[in-house]
Amino acid sequence: MDILENDLDMTNGQEATETAAELKAKIHQNGDVMNHIDVSHQNGDDSMSNHASKKPVKTERDSSPSKQHSSSSSSKHSSSHSSSSKSKDPHPSSSSSKHSSCSSSSKHKDGSSSSKSHHSSSSSSSSKHKDGSSSSSSKHKDGSSSSSSSKHKEGSSSHSSSSKHKSSSSEHKSSSSSSDKHKDRSKDGSSSDKHKDRHKEGSSSSSDKHKERSKDGHSSSSDKHKERSKEGHSSSNDKHKERSKDGHSSSSDKHKERSKDGEHKSKSSSSSHSSSDKHKDKHSSKPKESSSEGKHKDKNIEIKKEPSSPTKASSPSKSPKKEIKSEDEFSPKKPEIKEEPQDEPMSEDDVPLSVRAKEVTPTTKRAAPESDDDDEPLSARVEKVKKKIKKEEKHEKSAKKRKQEDSDDEKPVKKKKIKKESDTSSPEKGKKKKKKEGEEGQPEVWRWWEEESREDGVKWNFLEHKGPIFAPDYEPLPDHVMTQAEKEKITDLKKCRFNEINDYFKLKSEERKNRSKEEKKAEKLKNDEIQKEYGVCIFDGHQEKIGNFRIEPPGLFRGRGEHPKQGMLKKRIQPEDVIINCSKNSKIPQPPEGHKWKEVRHDNKVSWLACWTENIQGQTKYVMLNAASRLKGEKDWQKYETARKLHKIADNIRENYRNDWKSKEMRIRQRAVALYFIDKLALRAGNEKEEGETADTVGCCSLRVEHIKLHEKYDDLEYVVEFDFLGKDSIRYYNRVPTAILNKHLHDLMPGLTAKVFRTYNASKTLQEQLNLLTEADDNVNAKLLSYNRANRAVAILCNHQRAVPKNFDKQMENLQSKIDAKKDAIKDAKKQVKAAKADYKATKAAKAKQILDKKKKMMERLEEQLVKLEVQATDKDENKEIALGTSKLNYLDPRISVAWCKKWEVPVEKIYNKTQRDKFRWAIDMADEDYQF
């Protein structure tokens, strides 16, 4: 239903306004450039990245580079760079656009352009022009998206969205965008194509070749792409397009897209560029930073901060503190890093897994015990069994392990590694173990990181759970809202008006909101019961939370971006569709009455508890454990260890890929460029996707020509490569390098190394560097936290984690500003009082007067402190307008860096991680001391 509602709205929403025309106009101005291609590479690569720096980050870096492009890319270009670096940004934005769609576009563009706002238009736009043709504008996607997007928000919709963007003012933008979207929609079908088209156009020709790009040779697919691409391009447009994509995805729009683009852009725009710039810049910058830099340096990159900085500037006011600084070079980074003693542990990995192996088997048995009482809730049973099991386990394990190890073969299982490492790092731990317990009254903490790992591939020895919960039954609409008779008359949904349904659900939502306290409490109790019963499982003798124990309810599939399957009905999942996975000797979950499971299996080589296949894309959905579980924690730990290992060979890899840019074999050159992008711009690998089945997004290895523009000159910068693609992130150029090959190459360089490790590595490294640069010993906790957030922000920009501008962002900022103004007035007033008191004291020299004077002074100081705090808050909020810190914090930043920082500077960990995060990173909180360096 909800969905329906949304959809409906969307439609309505569609109104898009803006027009392509506007966009075009803008574009023109810019004029594209792009073409240029060739060229020079000379420059450094880094440049690309840099720009980015949208915000704060300072980037720098640089490098040289050059060549590569050429090679790779098609030739064409050559150089480039990216200003893009940011490209990322841009893209994202695009995406974001979705929602808002409209606005977005403009925004996007801006954004995209990025960076610099100004330009924004320009160049890109120009490119886009093509689009013009493309008209794309229509953007298809967008359109759709827009709509969708609209939906969501809609209501206000459009505006709202726009508003968001708004700021930017982009009003036009917004409008435009929206309009575009709409249009697109219309097109719709094509929409996606549209995007593409646009691209193409722009670049088109050349692009075509590229196209081939793709994987293979390119060619083939390319066409498709091409088409899409063609059109568009105009840069700005493109961006839009991208967004558009998003757009289409209406939903997506909402989510991501919006966030990204739209908002950003919008904001930026509105806020001005600055903000936008920031984003962009940031992005860009980061990448660079990370990337190569070190070496590179070559380039120069002007990039650096670039324009973006301004943005920051804005913020600055308040905050003052530091901006994100970048150091340039990566590599250089320094020695500090090197230290990492810890790393070593990893090495151990190599060590014989054997050790690890052991444990495995034994467990199973334990399970048995549990089985006992079925009726009791799992949690209860767990308690009983746990203790017992634990004891047994330990003994058994250790014993077994030893034995096994010896025998084992050893594969170098990662896990093992991890553990070992850990051990290394903290040998003593063992002892403490139990003591601690959970912070908040939780049962006890299972200090799994102090235990030995299991055998290779074995995920658990005993697993018992109650199975998933199914979606509540469908509640038909009441007769007065849509009647059966009406249903029979329907021949074309497009001719229907769903206002009544929409109103009905709004009403229902309102009713729900207005429930009495008692009702809410009762419902909460009920949910707690369910959580207790179905939300946990017994995992090797310990109670672990399940991440998603509710089967996804039926509804209309939205997808993100311009998803071709948008609007399809996601069917209700029945027990007959669900496969249960648990221990043979556990209490097998019972299917709802009258039903049976599709299958019950006992595979301890996988971590899922249940799975089913969804009907939209035929994908398997899994029920898995919560992020705080051992299973997830071990994997997380391992991930960061792999990233730290990369640090040890990063310089080598960078040197190698730079050398490879000169290879006679195109394949090698392409691979080198792809790697460079992954390293410097933190692009995702970009695996192949089935066309027509999903939204048209790309990553490093699936970039198409249309996604890149080369500028000999771009806003005072020479040889700029402008990446403009949809995709979650953005950027990049070439596509010919199949991921598999790239990963194989990486694997040869370091076991466990894949394209995504670079993202983790550069993200964590950036955090470490930024924290080292920004943190000042004399700062108070609030100031230190601002520094932390800025460091985190630098990473988010690098990874292109954008979000839609919060709905009430402007209002909230206004409120904050009025508080600041009020505080300033109060200070003014206080100053007067101090002055008067001073005069009084001077005249009377009375003790009382002195007392009053001191009191007034104190009051003034307090007010000034409060003012600073408010200003810092405003700065932080503003800088974070379109940036999502959560994703990087949760997935890319080695928690030990943050924990060590907290310990070193005496900042409570609670200020950095909430309870859920502390649970997830308990292993890191326990093992990292203040000296830990990534």
Next chain:
DNA sequence: CGGTTTCACTCAGGGTCTGTAGC
């Protein structure tokens, strides 16, 4: 053996819920 498909996860960000500060 190489390309393709499938499986199993990790990553993501919007939406909703919840607690709480401020009025």
Next chain:
DNA sequence: CGCTACAGACCCTGAGTGAAACC
């Protein structure tokens, strides 16, 4: 003390990655 607005926590599920399985 009750109400409202806000911010943060948590939920949900789509999207992307990469290794293993399959052909």
